[in-house]
Amino acid sequence: QSALTQPASVSGSPGQSITISCTGTSSDVGSYNLVSWYQHHPGKAPKLMIYEVSIRPSGVSDRFSGSKSGNMASLTISGLQAEDEADYYCSSYTGVSTLGSSTLAIFGGGTKVTVL
Amino acid sequence: QVHLQESGPGLVSPSETLSLTCAVSGASINNYYWSWIRQPPGKGLEWIAYIYDNGITDYSPSLRGRVTISKDTSKNQFSLTLNSVTAADTALYFCARVPPIAVPSYFDSWGQGTLVTVSS
Numbered sequence: 408q409s410a411l412t413q414p415a416s417v418s419g420s421p422g423q424s425i426t427i428s429c430t431g432t433s434s435d436v437g438s439y440n441l442v443s444w445y446q447h448h449p450g451k452a453p454k455l456m457i458y459e460v461s462i463r464p465s466g467v468s469d470r471f472s473g474s475k476s477g478n479m480a481s482l483t484i485s486g487l488q489a490e491d492e493a494d495y496y497c498s499s500y501t502g503v504s505t506l507g508s509s510t511l512a513i514f515g516g517g518t519k520v521t522v523l
Numbered sequence: 524q525v526h527l528q529e530s531g532p533g534l535v536s537p538s539e540t541l542s543l544t545c546a547v548s549g550a551s552i553n554n555y556y557w558s559w560i561r562q563p564p565g566k567g568l569e570w571i572a573y574i575y576d577n578g579i580t581d582y583s584p585s586l587r588g589r590v591t592i593s594k595d596t597s598k599n600q601f602s603l604t605l606n607s608v609t610a611a612d613t614a615l616y617f618c619a620r621v622p623p624i625a626v627p628s629y630f631d632s633w634g635q636g637t638l639v640t641v642s643s
Contacts, residue, residue: 410567443629451635452527453617458629496568500628511581511627514560516567 411436411497411515418521424485427518429497430478435513437478441500444473444482447517448493456495457482484520492522525549527618527634535641541605545618545634552599556621558630559592559603561614569614574601576623608641615639
């Protein structure tokens with residue numbers, strides 16, 4: 408299975424809202440409400456920001472929200488802050504094919520968010 | 524608060540075996556699923572393997588046959604071995620925790636990652 412498709416970069420000014428898209432197929436994003444998003448500051452541990460499309464773990468700012476339509480999921484960051492500058496990755500559960508050849512989990516290529 | 528720490532050699536020779544360990548603190552390894560994920564330089568993340576609370580394992584089809592995930596409950600840690608490595612296995616390797624729900628669908632805690640370079 409190919410990786411999920413994300414834009415390489417997205418930028419915005421402080422206080423603005425940005426949206427990162429994550430495009431998959433009917434075999435992954437489109438079939439399951441099991442999309443998650445991760446924030447990664449290089450050199451640090453990645454952090455879970457959203458799971459099951461739109462659920463925020465405890466401690467994650469409500470400026471982060473997730474949604475899905477068809478084969479595309481999205482992460483929106485509202486009220487952009489300097490600390491939001493990081494790499495963001497989406498992931499989807501892919502299920503198990505009858506041939507047992509599914510990867511079970513697939514990631515996007517990552518989006519670098521820059522705060523101008 | 525759970526903490527995961529990867530350890531292992533930073534340099535592995537081609538055709539040799541890569542071995543990594545993830546030490547877990549703040550959570551019992553018996554109560555969760557666990558996973559390895561890697562990131563080749565300049566590329567995105569790639570899922571490698573799961574080990575479930577009952578010891579059953581799942582592997583990426585692209586690595587199946589070369590990779591083994593295991594756990595040591597007495598030390599509260601889990602491990603990854605990857606045989607016959609090539610330069611394509613050069614990557615930042617992460618260990619991660621997976622909530623033990625019906626299907627393994629997200630990673631709620633991660634280690635910082637350990638860089639493994641395959642080179643002679």
